[in-house]
Amino acid sequence: MVRTPCCRAEGLKKGAWTQEEDQKLIAYVQHHGEGGWRTLPDKAGLKRCGKSCRLRWANYLRPDIKRGEFSEEEEDSIINLHAIHGNKWSAIARRLPGRTDNEIKNHWNTHIKKRLIKKGIDPLTHKFLDGKSSDHPETLPDKSSVHQEDDDHNSNNNKSLGSSSARFLNRVANKFGKRINHSALSDIIGSGGPFTSHTTPTTSGSECEKSTSSSSTPNSSNLHMILEATTTPTTSASTFSNDASAPLLYDNIFDDIEDMTGFSSRYLNDIVSHDGEDFLMLDGSCSENTLLFMKELTMILREDKTETTSFNGSHVTPIDEVDDYSFEGIDNWFG
DNA sequence: AAATCGCCCAACCGCAGGACA
DNA sequence: ATGTCCTGCGGTTGGGCGATT
Numbered sequence: 414m415v416r417t418p419c420c421r422a423e424g425l426k427k428g429a430w431t432q433e434e435d436q437k438l439i440a441y442v443q444h445h446g447e448g449g450w451r452t453l454p455d456k457a458g459l460k461r462c463g464k465s466c467r468l469r470w471a472n473y474l475r476p477d478i479k480r481g482e483f484s485e486e487e488e489d490s491i492i493n494l495h496a497i498h499g500n501k502w503s504a505i506a507r508r509l510p511g512r513t514d515n516e517i518k519n520h521w522n523t524h525i526k527k528r529l530i531k532k533g534i535d536p537l538t539h540k541f542l543d544g545k546s547s548d549h550p551e552t553l554p555d556k557s558s559v560h561q562e563d564d565d566h567n568s569n570n571n572k573s574l575g576s577s578s579a580r581f582l583n584r585v586a587n588k589f590g591k592r593i594n595h596s597a598l599s600d601i602i603g604s605g606g607p608f609t610s611h612t613t614p615t616t617s618g619s620e621c622e623k624s625t626s627s628s629s630t631p632n633s634s635n636l637h638m639i640l641e642a643t644t645t646p647t648t649s650a651s652t653f654s655n656d657a658s659a660p661l662l663y664d665n666i667f668d669d670i671e672d673m674t675g676f677s678s679r680y681l682n683d684i685v686s687h688d689g690e691d692f693l694m695l696d697g698s699c700s701e702n703t704l705l706f707m708k709e710l711t712m713i714l715r716e717d718k719t720e721t722t723s724f725n726g727s728h729v730t731p732i733d734e735v736d737d738y739s740f741e742g743i744d745n746w747f748g
Numbered sequence: 749a750a751a752t753c754g755c756c757c758a759a760c761c762g763c764a765g766g767a768c769a
Numbered sequence: 770a771t772g773t774c775c776t777g778c779g780g781t782t783g784g785g786c787g788a789t790t
Binding site for chain 3: 428429448449450451463464467471500501502503514515518
């Protein structure tokens with residue numbers, strides 16, 4: 414196989430598109446449909462690379478593209494979605510019918526970002542620049558920063574614990590998340606509860622695909638737990654709602670979990686939504702006090718024989734029978 | 749009126765990953 | 770298993786244009 418040259422081919426035009434080129438592209442796509450971008454330029458008589466054609470079509474010529482200024486509602490949606498997805502412009506665009514990722518990205522960088530800064534809100538973290546937590550709906554916890562911190566922490570943590578431990582803790586967290594999901598959270602959270610989100614995606618039904626996170630209300634059926642990989646208190650629960658009374662209730666949720674599961678609420682940090690799933694965030698103290706954390710997990714998990722005596726069909730060794738508490742050894746506990 | 753500056757946004761670039769031969 | 774195709778993505782660039790000097 415020989416890779417055919419794309420954008421590097423000689424004689425290909427670059428830069429702004431002419432009306433004539435647009436017409437050729439529109440005519441071709443209307444007749445043959447989208448796709449086959451690599452061979453499209455030749456067939457359509459365009460001296461452009463396929464990539465350029467695809468982008469021109471996707472960002473400008475597509476018939477369903479909405480033109481004109483962004484409405485306030487759209488801007489609010491972008492802000493809220495950015496708080497959830499970070500710079501995942503395509504994910505944001507999927508929830509804003511008629512807007513392209515490029516358009517949203519440009520609008521964010523040229524307008525919204527400045528607007529937030531002017532209001533004293535950090536566009537990266539969606540929190541006030543002076544450090545206090547915001548009570549504005551534009552300050553949903555920023556998953557990009559959360560994940561960034563997660564990455565940062567993992568890289569730091571790996572120095573002392575190793576990457577396998579990080580993976581392991583995530584597995585444990587996920588397992589435990591399902592466990593408390595079954596037993597407690599469905600009762601605690603129910604429908605609605607204190608978790609009122611301001612995320613109001615405008616996705617049409619057909620575009621909802623798998624990430625139907627139309628509500629950030631933690632849903633017991635899709636609640637997981639992952640390692641909150643930072644000890645910095647930037648993802649405090651109080652930022653989750655702009656309702657002044659909500660943070661208190663929100664904080665209480667962890668006490669409720671403690672009451673019903675016996676798991677220390679000190680290990681719980683936050684709940685965030687990402688791609689339609691709600692995650693219980695563990696506090697950084699989990700990795701600092703790994704043994705205590707693991708023992709607590711063990712106590713709870715062992716109560717559920719059906720889930721802990723076998724995992725993925727294979728026998729698991731109780732944690733107290735593992736020779737040393739190396740993460741690799743404990744990992745076997747889950748098969 | 750001309751030069752400069754800053755903003756905006758369409759287009760480009762490089763990379764990643766799934767599909768396929 | 771490997772290499773290529775194809776598409777999608779996020780970050781960056783540069784040309785056009787209005788505002789300012």
